[in-house]
Amino acid sequence: MCKLNLRSLAEACFVRAKKLIAKGDEYSVRYACLELRFAMEYLIYQQMEYYKDELPDDAIKKWTPRQLISEMLTVDPYADQSSTIAIYPEKSSGEGGYRLGDDKRFTLKWANKNYNALSNFLHAANLHQLYSGNLHSHENILEKAQDIIKVIEDKFSSHIFGNNLGVFYNLECLCGRKFNRRQGSFREEDGIICPSCGAIHDIVRDDTAIGGKFSYKRRQILYKCLSCETDNYIDAHKISFGKIIVCTKCGNKVKIIFALEQLNGK
Ligand SMILES: [Zn+2]
Numbered sequence: 001m002c003k004l005n006l007r008s009l010a011e012a013c014f015v016r017a018k019k020l021i022a023k024g025d026e027y028s029v030r031y032a033c034l035e036l037r038f039a040m041e042y043l044i045y046q047q048m049e050y051y052k053d054e055l056p057d058d059a060i061k062k063w064t065p066r067q068l069i070s071e072m073l074t075v076d077p078y079a080d081q082s083s084t085i086a087i088y089p090e091k092s093s094g095e096g097g098y099r100l101g102d103d104k105r106f107t108l109k110w111a112n113k114n115y116n117a118l119s120n121f122l123h124a125a126n127l128h129q130l131y132s133g134n135l136h137s138h139e140n141i142l143e144k145a146q147d148i149i150k151v152i153e154d155k156f157s158s159h160i161f162g163n164n165l166g167v168f169y170n171l172e173c174l175c176g177r178k179f180n181r182r183q184g185s186f187r188e189e190d191g192i193i194c195p196s197c198g199a200i201h202d203i204v205r206d207d208t209a210i211g212g213k214f215s216y217k218r219r220q221i222l223y224k225c226l227s228c229e230t231d232n233y234i235d236a237h238k239i240s241f242g243k244i245i246v247c248t249k250c251g252n253k254v255k256i257i258f259a260l261e262q263l264n265g266k
């Protein structure tokens, strides 16, 4: 996969932000807030590149930290947590390891709160603020920008980033999409859903095979044609209210409806 140099883009924004902050005047500090917002976005995009093969296609069209990090959390519950990466000899019980460094990430809470704070400085005061005089002071904006600079600077202090460790199922859907799904990130009864077309895949285990081999099976529902009684198979993700199904043999059409069934024998 061709990776964009998003970290460099983030770094360039960050350097510009610091220069603007150093000027210290009100307008420079406001422009610094814009650069800091870009820096945050690029850093999160960079992390997202390492999750791209697990995420729905639409995820990369999003751009707020809250949306982006939330998407990553759906496939990895630790996606917004920093971690230490270390290597240990095989079968070691935690002794004799070598620490490579820390993968420092924004938490969802911090990123959302601070991105919104920066956004608040990037529009003109509204009439309510102007009438009431309840405006963001230059000191407040400067203080917030400096707080955010410290956090981002800490991210750049580590050369470990973009880790996405786990045990994955690797699939190729009939639609052509290759994708990964982390073990433990879904319930097996829900199946593995293609991030592109929504097809549901079930894991089929061969318990008799050495090493517990498995394969994937597209989840389908058997429908016996009401006219010619031919077996038809419908993809489970395509079943919806009002959908028309055409028999593959005789062309007979039926419509999916919801029906009520009387229980308790009454
Ligand atoms: Zn698909």
Ligand SMILES: [Zn+2]
Binding pocket: 225, 226, 227, 228, 229, 230, 247, 248, 249, 250, 251, 252
């Ligand atoms: Zn038929």
